[in-house]
Amino acid sequence: MTARTRYYKLYDDVYIPGRWDLSFPLFKDGGESGAREDDDERELFDTWRFNEGRILEIERPIRLSMKPAGIALEFSEAMGVPIVHRRVVSFFERLGLQKEVQFIPVEVEDQTEPWFILNALRVIRCIDDARCEEVLYWGPEDGEPDRVGEYQNVRGLRVDPEKVGSANIFHPWGWQVVLIVSEHVKQAMESEGITGAKFIEV
Template structure:
């Protein structure tokens, strides 16, 4: 079934008082979580892998630390990587979105409940250049031949719903730093009362 409706950027509400601040995902076995020097010695996980729309096989446990510590949110981001509580996982399962997203278990400092990295599995070429405030492309003179023709910047992102099909959660091709959900998902998350999520129509 093709879904054509409203779509929203899903992102982290940074305005919540006393909220936690999650740091980069790190491999758990790369060191210990003491001083800043210990943090630097641990091996950073390549977080860009979570933007590529691929199912990932993670062989080593991933751990997140907080600096500063604070109120845990059921949806938040660790340097751009979506981190969600088990309640989000359960909701997405009830919505039947198992083929659109992968939930990768992570350990969060000071937390005993289950937490996960949300890895969207669909990349869709759907940016509506004409309706965006501004789009810039990599040009030959930028000396990045690997990126020529790709988006360099997108301001005021707008998508073309006719190109999205039946997807409910995805990243737009060429500007994969953005996570987009359908109105169906937005309404379900709001009805569930999940904390930490903000939505901006695109």
């Protein structure tokens, strides 16, 4: 019997002493990335797009600030958006995962080296409801008719490995705030010594 691949939530270790804290992404010209001024009209720049599992075209350079400044980490998050050092980009290339991720350049305050948003390019319907601690769904009574039947909350996330296929990094459909990696990627990141990354099995 072939052992199932194990999967892990990849997240930011917020308890590293003296670590940096990256701000919400901003456009390089100083305007918030939550909005774009064009002929007095405002076009929303929704950071949720980084959870949609598709290649993005970002027209304006993005910069991040540190509040407070601190130790730079090779993997961290700015309001849930994964930010990685160029060493992580090279690492994923060595693993042959270029088709599963997009790296979007960003500028980080007081940093001269390249940094990137990690944009996972797959969303997979794989949550194992029966094994999760709790799942809640949007219902008709919640006043969000477009979301009826979708996940409202997931506690103790578990995925069904048989539904994942060959993916090594992805968001689970319906709960895309979570970034998941395969055991292969987890072990490789740990061996590589990528700073800032933590894992919990799902």
